[in-house]
Amino acid sequence: MNVLVLHGPNLNMLGQREPHIYGATTLAQINAALHARAMAHGAQVQCFQSNHEGGLIDRIQEQAPTTSGVIINPGALTHYGLSLRDVLANLSVPIIEVHISNVYRREPFRHTSVVAPVATGQITGLGWQGYLLALDWLMQHTAPTSQQ
Numbered sequence: 482m483n484v485l486v487l488h489g490p491n492l493n494m495l496g497q498r499e500p501h502i503y504g505a506t507t508l509a510q511i512n513a514a515l516h517a518r519a520m521a522h523g524a525q526v527q528c529f530q531s532n533h534e535g536g537l538i539d540r541i542q543e544q545a546p547t548t549s550g551v552i553i554n555p556g557a558l559t560h561y562g563l564s565l566r567d568v569l570a571n572l573s574v575p576i577i578e579v580h581i582s583n584v585y586r587r588e589p590f591r592h593t594s595v596v597a598p599v600a601t602g603q604i605t606g607l608g609w610q611g612y613l614l615a616l617d618w619l620m621q622h623t624a625p626t627s628q629q
């Protein structure tokens with residue numbers, strides 16, 4: 482099983498970015514925890530971060546044939562990234578949208594997700610551990626891809 486983990490704009494700054502909102506854990510630490518959890522279950526994760534919507538789209542298109550599930554924190558693209566939404570809509574595998582902070586307790590512009598309607602589910606406000614919860618769910622609910 483191969484899970485694609487995508488991090489959107491500014492998430493490379495985790496650890497130093499508004500730590501009172503996003504915590505002290507860095508992106509490298511999150512990715513390492515995901516790799517370890519996946520490996521313990523005989524699965525693998527491919528982690529990718531981009532500050533550019535097109536970079537995320539390119540990666541999704543490239544990896545789609547061998548991906549059995551997607552975990553994505555689109556960052557602020559959540560709220561307006563229609564091209565990102567469209568590429569996700571074309572996938573047939575489960576997609577879990579993750580937010581570190583509880584977007585519904587924050588500014589009104591964060592209450593809208595253009596990704597949510599094409600996602601299988603959403604985890605928001607549970608800190609970086611939301612990524613691990615998403616991975617656990619995928620490992621329980623998805624079948625390996627035939628092209629691995």
Ligand code: DQA
Pocket residue numbers: 490491492554555556557558559579580581582583584591
């Ligand atoms: C975020 C919430 C978004 O509103 C924000 O733009 C981010 C991070 C989160 O993980 O809580 O970049 O997706």
